[in-house]
Amino acid sequence: MPVAATTPLGELISPPGELIYQAIGLKKQFDNGKVVALRGLDLEIRKGEFVAIVGQSGCGKSTLLQMLGSLDKPSAGTLNYRGRSIPDLPDPAAYRALEIGFVFQAFHLLPTFTVLENVQMPMFGGKLSRSQRKARAVELLESVGLGHRLNHYPSELSGGERQRVAIARGLANEPAVVLADEPTGNLDSESALQIIDLLLDLHRKLRVTLVLVTHDPSVAARASRIIRMKDGRVISDQPAAAH
Numbered sequence: 001m002p003v004a005a006t007t008p009l010g011e012l013i014s015p016p017g018e019l020i021y022q023a024i025g026l027k028k029q030f031d032n033g034k035v036v037a038l039r040g041l042d043l044e045i046r047k048g049e050f051v052a053i054v055g056q057s058g059c060g061k062s063t064l065l066q067m068l069g070s071l072d073k074p075s076a077g078t079l080n081y082r083g084r085s086i087p088d089l090p091d092p093a094a095y096r097a098l099e100i101g102f103v104f105q106a107f108h109l110l111p112t113f114t115v116l117e118n119v120q121m122p123m124f125g126g127k128l129s130r131s132q133r134k135a136r137a138v139e140l141l142e143s144v145g146l147g148h149r150l151n152h153y154p155s156e157l158s159g160g161e162r163q164r165v166a167i168a169r170g171l172a173n174e175p176a177v178v179l180a181d182e183p184t185g186n187l188d189s190e191s192a193l194q195i196i197d198l199l200l201d202l203h204r205k206l207r208v209t210l211v212l213v214t215h216d217p218s219v220a221a222r223a224s225r226i227i228r229m230k231d232g233r234v235i236s237d238q239p240a241a242a243h
Contacts (some may be wrong), residue, residue: 019082020177020209021045021068026077028063028232037063039232040077047176050203050210052223052240060232061213062181068211069100069179097122101170101178101208103199105185107162109154115141115165116150122172140168144198160191167198171206178203180212184219196222 021043028038037060045051053061066072067079070092079086081095089095096102109118119137128136141147144164154162163183170178180199184192196219203210212223220226221240228236 018047019044020047020049021211022078022080023064023067024078026064026067026079027075028060028067028072029075037232038067038074038077041229041233043227043234043237045209045211047209048207049225050200050223051212051225051227052220053211053213053227053229054215054217054220055229057215059229061229064229065179065181065211065213068177069102070095097125098173099176101173101175103163103166103170103178103180103183105182107154107159107166107186109162109165109169111154114151114153115146115157118154118165119169119172122169126173136172137168140171141165143202144168158191159187160194163187163191163195164198167195167202171202171208174206175208177209177211180210182213182215184214184216192216192219 023041023043026038026041026043027036029036041060041064043064053064055061063072067074067086070086070089073087081099086092086095110121113121116134116137119140120133123133123136138147138150141150144167146161146164146168149157149161154165157165163186167183178199183199184195187195199210199212200222202208212219214220223240226236226238226240227234
């Protein structure tokens, strides 16, 4: 049986289809307003969706993902998670740790720790015992096809295998949402396809909301919905089948 993680926003858990994210007039500026990344963006994402966010480099898609994950704050506008303002959360670290699973292009694995230890990292500081953390990590690594690599180090893995470890780590605390920023960007085409297949499989099995930033049209086409951005705004928002 999976080991359940404690949810800090338990009172906000919503039925299927309920609004998870809502952005209204979202703006983000850098360098005292000289650089504008988001220009009054409006957006809604519902529970259980697989949303791909696409657009040219510099359009603001990664900035948006950072806003959703509370890695940065908007300059203006409203950004809610299950009805609660993300910039005003009393404990943003708890939100990131237990509500959100992050998967990045660069993997961000700790090189001096084994695969098993890397996956356990997000669980430290939680309520799970040492044996429970290990069991949860083993379970996750087996679910991404790396049960035979538990005691290997990141340097001993291929790029695709390292991204699988990163995905397992992102799921460590059973997040409600997975935010993936160009998760196939550093991979060859075969490994990229395998990673997207894995994310889709986990999305369906775990019913997790998946928001994925990508520049690859073939990756975006696997989503249920494609949001296209340009110059810090949403310019189209349609089911993937319409593209």
